[in-house]
Amino acid sequence: MKYSARIASNPYVVGSFACIGGGLFGLDISSMSGVLSNQYYLNQFHHPGSGAQGAIVASMPAGSFIGALAVTQLADRMGRKPTIILAGLIWVIGSILQCASVNRGMLVAGRIISGISVGLSSAVVPIYQSEITAPSIRGRIVSLQQWSITWGILIQYFIQFGCSYIQGVASFRIPWGLQMIPAIILSFGMLFFPESPRWLFDQGREGEALQVLADLHGRGDKSDELVVLEYEEIKEQVIFERNEGAKSYLDLLKPGNPRRVFLGCALQMWSQLSGMNVMMYYIVYVFQGAGLTGVRGNLIADSVQYVLNVALTVPAILYIDKWGRRPMLLAGTLLMGFWLFLVGGLQGRFGHWGIVNGAQIWVVENNDAATKAIIVSSYLFVCSFAITMGPVSWTYPAELFPLKIRGKAVSLATATNWLFNFSLAYAVPPGLNSIAWKTYFIFGTFNFAAFVHIFFMYPETVGRSLEEVEEIFQQGHVFTAWAIDKNVGKKTLHDLVGGKPKRSESVDEEEKEKA
Structure with a gap:
């Protein structure tokens, strides 16, 4: 019992376990990208065209938008911990519906419900992590959210790859059913972890808050100097915000708040407009357009991209608190813009309209050099995102806001993420089907615009407590x-x-x- 109590009081263990909530998002991404070329999936759902497939994929971020907005009430009223548990239970329901779906309507309904779960977890997990960790490790812990997303993508994709050898609808139903297992682990495991000390203090439960701080940062010693200082700082901030803090959404517009709300929402917007999730959802289409048309070869090439996504997130986690938020964002947006322009330029120069698997797409044919260059550029684009924008886009918004508006403001920023995720997931298939290679130029331009915005308006927050960011x-x-x-x-x-x-x-x- 004492050993389990020590585990549940370790900030690294607490923060990293909560990241399973982020992994649910990753599971969803590859649960769709892995079936786009599955004939049994296509037959079951009547070969959805570009518009229909976009709607199926976009149904999950549509639900996530709703879930992220719901956090504004749930995280502040129920608490951070119960909200994470609820998110896991909702995911199980959505997974069951997807696994059992017999038509597009049932599949979309299941994905919307799963999306609500992802919206809840993606908004509340960074809040929870930022409130149970010290400033010196906060960036590292919160950035684990992005790493868990990459692991979810990778694990689900290899399950999809293995099940692709199964003959029949089980080839896609089994992966959709297995994805409920991490959610069950999340909901059950969170029962043994502490509530956020900042939320406890805000609810008038000061004694519990002090005990949690002592367990997390002072090895159970309430008189530890760090614990006492952090407790007093939280106390002063909470008392101030009870008198001056937010009572409604309109309080997000009070002096001092709009700028931070805008920065948090804009960063989540740029993370979507970077094109990363497009490359994850529709990587099969991207590599088909590059001339890699064999089903097995395409799946193997896709898996390399997902492995790189996991591997290159590790340096960001290790050094995010040394490199700083601004340098990572600035370097990442420049690199991503460059690689996307290169992909678009190569496809525009060497591609043409052709028929692949019965569908008309812009494709590069009989040019191995161009095909390899496009694939490598796609890999480098993913690496650039994984080591920069990916982790910071979750860490930075969680650091910006004071306690009283943190739940509302972070959920609003996360809802912005899902709003743009929904729009892009729906619009990209028709875009690739109509303007083809020019699509990459659009996303490349977004990255360069993000660089300018970040350079002028995003201050550095590394190494400061949540209360110190105020200054x-x-x-x-x-x-x-x-x-x-x-x-x-x-x-x-x-x-x-x-x-x-x-x-x-x-x-x-x-x-x-x-x-």
């Missing part, structure tokens, strides 16, 4: 984000979270000088 936005650098004073918000708490107070180090140096 960053009081400087007034709206269009000169690079000019933010790096020392703003650097308090004793921040000095302590690394384990050794800088104040003590300076005292040691003074003593050495005197000696």
Whole structure:
């Protein structure tokens, strides 16, 4: 019992376990991309055209949009932990409907319900993670959300690949049924983990909040200096926000809030307009257009992309708190824009309209060099996203907002993610079917526009407590984000979270000088 209690009080274990909620999103992405060339799937659902297939895929982010907005009430009223548990249960229901679906309507209904689960978990998990971790590891823990998404994509895709050898509808029903297992583990496992200390304090449960902080950051010692400082800082912030904080959505428009709400929503928008999820959902179409038309060869090439997505997210998790948010976002948007323009240029130069598997698509044929260059560029695009924009797009919004509006503001930002995810999932198949290679130029341009926006308006938040971020936005650098004073918000708490107070180090140096 003591061992299990220590596990449940480890911030790394608590934060990483909650990431299973992010993995549900990944499971959904490859649950569709893996069946786009499955003949049994196509026969069962009457060979959906580009518009119908776009609607089927987009039904999940449509549900996610609803779920993300629901977090504004659930996370603040029920708590972070119960909301995560609820998300897992809803996912199980959606998975059952998808697995048993016999027509498009039933499949879409199942995907909408699963989407509600993903919307809930994708909004509340980063909030929960950011509120149970110290600033020194917060970026690393929250970025695990993105890594869990990549693992969900990879695992489900290989299940799809293995089941593709099965003759019959079981080839796609089995993967859709198995995806409920992680959700069951999530809902059951979260019963043994603590509630967010910040939420507990906001509910008047100060004693429980202090105990959770002591368990997570002080090995159970309530008198630990770091625990006491963090407790007092949360106390001051909560008391202030009870008097000045949000009472409704309109409070998101109070002075000091709109800019941060805009930044959080815009970053989630740019993460979708980067084209990453398009490359995940419709990678089969992308590689078909590149000239890789064999079903098995296409599936193997797709799996390489998913493996790279998992592997290249690891450096971002390890170094996100060293590299900083701004440098990662700026480098990522430039690189992604470059690779997308290269893919579009190669397809435009060497491709033509042709018939593949009975459908007309823009395809590169009899040009191995161009085909390989397009595939490699797609791989490099995914790597660029995985090591930069992917983790930061979840970490940054969770750091921006004060406690009283955090639930509403983060869910609104996440809802923006799903709104654009829905729009793109629906629009891309018809886009590839009509303007073909020009589609990549559109997404490449979005990335360059994101670079300009981030350069001028996104301040650095790395290494600061959630309360210290407040001071960053009081400087007034709206269009000169690079000019933010790096020392703003650097308090004793921040000095302590690394384990050794800088104040003590300076005292040691003074003593050495005197000696």
